[in-house]
Amino acid sequence: MSKRAQKRARAVRSQQHREAGRVPVGVGTGQDVAAGAGHGEGSGAEASSAGPTAAGSTAARPGPASGPTPAPGLAPTPGPTPTAPRPSVPRPPGPATSATPSPTPPGERPSSPPSGVHAVGSSAEAAALARRLREEEMAWPVVVVTTAAGQSEPYVPADELAAEVDGLAEVVVMPTGAASWAFSEQLPPMTQVYGGASRVYAPDRAWLRDPYASPLRFAWSSGDGARAKELLVSDAARTAFAAHTVGAPRSTRRVSGEVMGSVGSRGLVRLDHGGTAAIWPELTVAGVPIERLVRPGQRVEGELDDDTLRLDVRDMLELPEVELAGADLLHVPVRVAGVERSGVTVELVPGGTIEVAAEHAADDDPRSAFEPGEVVVGTWFADDDASGLVLRLDLWDGEEAVTPAPALLHGGPPWLEVPPPSAEEDGSDGGTGATAEGAESADGSGDPADAGASVDLDNPLAPELLALRRAHAEHNDEIARLRSEIRELRRAGRQVRGKRRRSEIRGMQGLEDAFLDPAEQLRFEVYLAWASRIPAGDKAARPLREYRVGPVFLDSLETLEGVRRGKVVDVVVEVLTGLAKEMEGRDLHRLRTGDSGGSPYRVREDGAVGWRAALQRETASARRLHYWECPDGTVELSRVVKHDDMEP
Structure with a gap:
């Protein structure tokens, strides 16, 4: 079966899987999904038990009926078992009574931190x-x-x-x-x-x-x-x-109540049988602020520590699911967990990560387009080059509706919210708390007006000290403003990229076999990519150079796996328009006869010079594009190869 026929067969299978309906959030086909590290019972064998998912992928499923299993990555904590008491957030042993640690008998280890x-x-x-x-x-x-x-x-x-x-x-x-x-x-x-x-x-x-x-x-x-x-x-x-070092509580009792709102970083709950309690987000789900966990009027229940009035609601944590059936492009909020040159790691639920390849995230280095902690829009996309649904970060144009993120607690708000441009200008981060400190200051210091509140005015250095403290506070404000501007520039760049990629996809839909001649088909795809990527005002300055398809180029393109055909076409456009010379990520250089820096350059008998451009960076067997630059200025596409292949 040819590679193109295999793609069509995968597309049919992908559609069949997409029609299957619901899959857990965090399940992507053709991509690895990693749940957060377990913290005890309910996070080991149970959390890793797998079931069938879209396009044959696997993801965490609820375990046996012995107790609730946390959603992937929801900071799993010790959960109930048939023989264990109901879980609770371990809490302090009581109010502080001593200014120094209590003595511990020799050989014994204290079970909780010293009070006071x-x-x-x-x-x-x-x-x-x-x-x-x-x-x-x-x-x-x-x-x-x-x-x-x-x-x-x-x-x-x-x-x-x-x-x-x-x-x-x-x-x-x-x-x-x-x-x-x-x-x-x-x-x-x-x-x-x-x-x-x-x-x-x-x-x-x-x-x-x-x-x-x-x-x-x-x-x-x-x-x-x-x-x-x-x-x-x-x-x-x-x-x-x-660190799982929260001290054990003295006693807890099961209570229920209604969320009144939030005070500072705590959720305030009116208990059904009188009194109030507080929900601590830091002790519920790592990295999620209280306003993204609960909302006024929400019913909650859990274990109450009467000493501290902390309410543990962790057994309300749910395994979110998302409806994928019938969705050609489903846009969802995700949080950036990490960024490398090779790709972006994102979370659909806290700790449940998916790796997105660089080519599905940015034009060049993703580190210039994403920052850990940012809330961005990911798109579930049925990619013929992958085994079903793939999460991409380059297909949202800023105008289409975004499916709300799931709630982590029953009846709660979406745990993520994509901030509009106006919110980002105010220093908002989509409600994850990831950059909240930067909105106030880099270190927790506050209003410049407070800078001199503690200065002894009789000190001869008082004026200098006041000036330095005010300057420090003003610099923090400037840092926060610059961070906001950078976030806005990244957001705008992602939306421009999304519009272009969407245009490319729409332009190729139904046109994958527009020509019987493979060389004509490639030329057609190169022209479409050039037309969509190069702005109208730049086309005169960025024309496609004359080029020809080498005798083995199409065979290498069809047989070499691990790189998307569209990515090869994009890099061909960059070579033909001169963009590749300006892009660090292309690592454009002359082709040598060996992999050592002292090996001779490749030059054909007709004077054509061999060149090598990166299709991928910092990945196993990263793919490269080899081409010849002929004496008359024509470019001859030679081969698509793996990194260690130095043959022209």
């Missing part, structure tokens, strides 16, 4: 704390709060902080001076804390490799201290949840 605030006074204590953070096994996060120079108390309200993270993290206060110097000397650069700043040190010690994994929270005044405290509480809760 522990003060580090001497250099020896500070150095010992640093060594503990760097070397010893940690059972929970440690929040280190420092005093500003010349201040006896930190601007961050440490007692309030300790009360809020009780059972989640340990709180330590350290003065700036000899103690902070001793602390800093024991830690790698950029991982220290001093001068009124604070940070959370996670048990996984990721901050040793990446200091930005433990963000600094600055406070220049009591007003800044209150804001920094909220960020530190969120950091501590998120870190404890991710």
Whole structure:
């Protein structure tokens, strides 16, 4: 069977699968779907049990009826079993009662963080704390709060902080001076804390490799201290949840109620039998703010911790599904989880990732078009070159309707929302919380008007200090504004790319076999790609050069798999118009006789010079386009090859 006949057969199979109906969100055919790492029962064998999905793909399915199985990537946490009690968010043992850790009998390990605030006074204590953070096994996060120079108390309200993270993290206060110097000397650069700043040190010690994994929270005044405290509480809760170090609760009871709204980053619930409770998003689903989990009027139920009034609603988490039947192009919100030159990793549900190849995301390097944390639009597309439905990031033109993202809790709001241009200009990120800090400042400091609130005006350096603090706050505002502009430029670029790619697809629909002669068919596709890619005003300056199809080019195009035919056509257009010379991603260079830099260049007897352009980058056996540039200026398409093939 020819490759083109195989494509038609796959298209028929794809349509049959698409007519099958519902598939779980996160299931793409021809693409790998990875669920988030399990955190205990309900996330191992159960979460990985697979069933048939669209076009033969597999995805996580609900497990046995012994208890609810979390949706893929919904930060699975210990779930109920026939012999285990109902799950609950582990919580603090009670209000803080001591400023120092309670003594633990020799050989025993405390089951939860010490309550209250522990003060580090001497250099020896500070150095010992640093060594503990760097070397010893940690059972929970440690929040280190420092005093500003010349201040006896930190601007961050440490007692309030300790009360809020009780059972989640340990709180330590350290003065700036000899103690902070001793602390800093024991830690790698950029991982220290001093001068009124604070940070959370996670048990996984990721901050040793990446200091930005433990963000600094600055406070220049009591007003800044209150804001920094909220960020530190969120950091501590998120870190404890991710590290599975949340302390065990003393007791819980099953309750139900109605969401009243949100206060700060917490969801406020009016309980049916009186009283109120709070839903902590950091302890429910990682990386999702409260406004994307619950909404006013929503009915919720879960386990209530009477000591802290935290309500655990994790067993309400659902396995979202999406209707694909009859949809030629289904646009859905996705969150960018990672970006590499080779492609983009996105989430349809938290932690349930799909890898999108670079050629289905951007014209060149995806890193210039996407940023982790952004909410963008993905499109489910029936691709003849793949085994069914494929998720692409280059087919939304900004005008077509986007299917709402699924709710993570029954009756809740969509967990993602694509921000309109006006919202992005205001620093919104689609409600994921991924860039919320940037909208306020890079470090949690606030209004420039507060910059001088704590300055001793009798200090001769007070004017300089005031100026520096105001400049710092203004620079944060400028950073937030520039970030917003960059997001808007990326969004506009994605929409322009989507309109062009949609035009290309519409232009080729039903025209894949417009000519019996394969060479004429290729020329037709090249012309269509040129007409759709090059703007009308640039066509005179970017004409298609004279070219001919080499004797083995079509055979290599048909037999070499792993690269989309449309991508080859696009690169041919870039070569013929001169665009390839201006695009770093094409890695255009003369073809040599071997893979070493000293090998001779390929030159034919007629004087034609061999050239090599990248069709793919940083992928296994990345494909290349070989062509000849003849003395009369004509381009001869030679072969489509794998990376290590240096034959012309």
